[in-house]
Amino acid sequence: MILGTARATTAPRERDRASFHSRKQASAGFYILAAITVVLSFFPTIWIFLTSIKTEADIYAWPVQYLPDPVTLENYFNIITETPELLLYIFNSFIVATTTTAVILACGGLAAYSLGRLTWRGRNLVLILILAVSMFPPLALLPSLFSMFLELRLINTYPGLVIGHTGLYIPIAIWILTNFFKSVPSEIEDAARVDGASSLRIFWSIILPLSVPGLISTGLIVFIFSWNEFPLSLVIMSDNFMRTAPVGISLFPGEYSFPWEIITAATMLTILPILIISGVFQDRLIGGLTAGSGK
Amino acid sequence: MKHANRAGIYFLVPAVLIIAFVLLFPIIQTVVLSFGRNSTSIFIGYEYAGLANYQRLLKTPRFITSLNNTIIFTAVTVPLELLLGIALALILNRRFRGKGLVRMAVLFPWALPTALNALMWRWMFNTEFGLFNSMLTDTGLALERVNWLGAIPSSMLAMMFVSIWKTSSFMALLLLAGLQTIPSDLYEAGSVDGTNRLTEFRFITLPLLRPAILVSVLLRTMDAMRTFELPFNLTDGGPLTSTETLSLYAYRAIFQYVNFNLGSSAILIQFIIIMSISVIYILIIRRGDA
Structure with missing residues (x-):
């Protein structure tokens, strides 16, 4: 809380500070x-x-x-011709990470709007509870989630891993978005409410457009988390054709030999999106991380 | 007002359902499983076994080793990450030409997938064809190639090194947020009083950064205590079990030895330790605020 709110209010000060130091x-x-x-x-x-x-x-x-x-470039061509499953892993990661991001922004966005802008009793308690639950080690979920998903036939399916990742990262997304929503000025919202707009309407046509920067930051962070996630993907996607890139590449080596020419090329392909995102969107990522860090 | 009230709770429903399904219920089930025997679910064929799993774990040398490994790993990496993180945050808090590149350099290690990063380092630590052995023998610092990941204690040291490399940047980002809350008038007042860089840091920056330091140390400690991908991909927990962390031990108990109950109790012991550390930290933070 200390860090998150302070960042927004000290932006001009930071400039003074920098000029003082420069x-x-x-x-x-x-x-x-x-x-x-x-x-x-x-x-x-x-x-x-x-x-x-x-x-x-x-x-x-x-x-x-x-x-x-x-x-x-023969190692890259060899992936296409000889081990195309590595491309499939990257495709799987892409499907899971984009869907997870969309679901989290939709469900988490609604929840954060409610927690950040609507007034009802107990909302601070709910926010704290959501954060507390997210503090549990992800590994604590594995045995139970595995047997539950086996029962529900969610093992080796995209929806299974998307649900898993959504659960893992929706708390942090709600936290970051709540801080962003709180910083949207309330005058416009009040005016719309006087004109008789419903809460859902206000959320959709006023809050969301004003919060696009926050949504982009949160979306990028969640995308990176889901793209990189390991233990849950390892357990839920056990079928060779359903693996995500980090798991598929890690398990690609046989028992004894490491084909480094293939592993390095596949690793480069997998981290390329991360490299681009952290180069192009550094302001957005740092803004989102510092807004979410003030736990 | 009443209308907004009810809508507010409806808006929470999707998120709360997902959290209940993926986080809350599984955690409760893991707790119950840890007190069971031969069972993978609390609904089908659950057998209560009391504290048997916990008693067995405390008598299992391999579990104790993994507990020790995790604590040593955390105790060494977190303080070093804090020092490096402060240095990086101080660099990032200044304005200079080429800052964008440095900022990307700090962000990038954080954004890399830990599992693949561990593989990258595994290749660089490779005994026969690795970059490090080549650099060491070329410069004459080593006479022959070192089996970094296959020997004790070098494989644990390698794991610590990789962790510090990757997560100092996360520390730096959290601390940067703290640095930016320090009002610049303090530094100006300080410079009137004749501070130099060192006294400025000691008497202005450090005390005001204290809350940010405590928060980032807390988050990193919790994270380091549950390290999983790093030993999974860098060392396989080896040689022997010298780099096996609690998380890796629990994973292997559950999925390799198919003992859900024993693995669940291992995870819960880990959780209790993490919680105790967190409570102590939070008490320290509280005391500082009072």
């Missing part, structure tokens, strides 16, 4: 630290990328060949 010129030492951060952060991904564009012989060479020579 009067002191950033030193060379500072830039070296910043450069080290950037290098350390990207070097594993760069190394995986370099591995993925080497020939198989060059990947398994000692001494290690640092730069690919020749550069080849």
Whole structure:
């Protein structure tokens, strides 16, 4: 709470603050630290990328060949021709993550509107309860969810994993969205209410359009969470053709050998959306995370 | 007002149904299963066994090892992540050319899937063809290749290193939010009084950042205590069970040895520990506020 609300109100202050500090010129030492951060952060991904564009012989060479020579895309083509199930895993991840995001924004958005803008007794208690339930370790769900989903024939189905992911991440989405909805000015809403608009109408035609930035932030965060989720996907999607990308790639190696040329190429394909999202939408992600962090 | 009241509760129904179905009911069932024997459901053929599973766990050396591993892992990684997180947050809180790139660099490790990230590092730690062994032997720092993930304690150290690499950035993002709430007049007042960078940090930044530090340490501790994907993909919990965490142990008990009841009790012991730590933290936060 402390952090979340403060962020919205201190935006102008932050600017003063930055200008105050920028009067002191950033030193060379500072830039070296910043450069080290950037290098350390990207070097594993760069190394995986370099591995993925080497020939198989060059990947398994000692001494290690640092730069690919020749550069080849054969590992990527081999995925298409020889192990297309890896593409299917990425497709499965895409279906699950997009559907989960849509369901969470719809159901979580309604709930957050109610918790953030409507006045009824007990809403703070409900918000705290929702957060408390989300604190349970996800692994605590596994044995029960597995036997429940087996009974309900939800194992190895898209709806099964979408329901699972929705349950895991709807609490954090409600929390972030509630904070966003609270920051929408109430004058317009009051005017519409005087004109006789219903709560659902107000939500749909006033609150939602004004909250698009918050919805985008929340949607991106939930998409990343669902795209990356591991334990639940591992247990619910046990059929080889239903696996999601993180699980499918992790289980792809046989018992003894790791085909690194395929694993690195498939990993690059899977993290590409994440790389793009964290580059293009960094403001939105940081805004959403800091709004949700003030638990 | 009454109208808004009723609508407010209707709006909650879909979300509450999902939470009840996916979180609330399964958690209750896990609790009940942990007191059972030979049962995978509380509806079909449930047999009550009292505290038998808990007693058995406390006498199982492998469980105790996984508990120790988890506690050591958490105790080492969280403080180091906090230090790095503060440093990164201080960098991000300044204005400088190229800030967008640095911000992306901090965000990216957080956004990577932990499972695949563990695989990426597994390749870099590879004994025969790995980047690290190559760099070490090329620079003469090591004479021969090291079996990082196949030896004790280097595989635990590798796991800690990867965790610190990935989650310091999450710490930084939470702390950045805290830094931005510190009013700039304080720094201006401080500079009138002749503060330097160090005293400014010690007497202005650190005390005001305290709530953010406690919150981020709490969230990270809870997270580190339930580490699962990292040992699953980086070390397989090995060598032997030297990097097996509580979560990995519970997963294996449930799905490899198909003992839902024993696994459920392992998860509950983990949960009780996490809850106790959280309560202690929250008491510390409360005391600071009073």
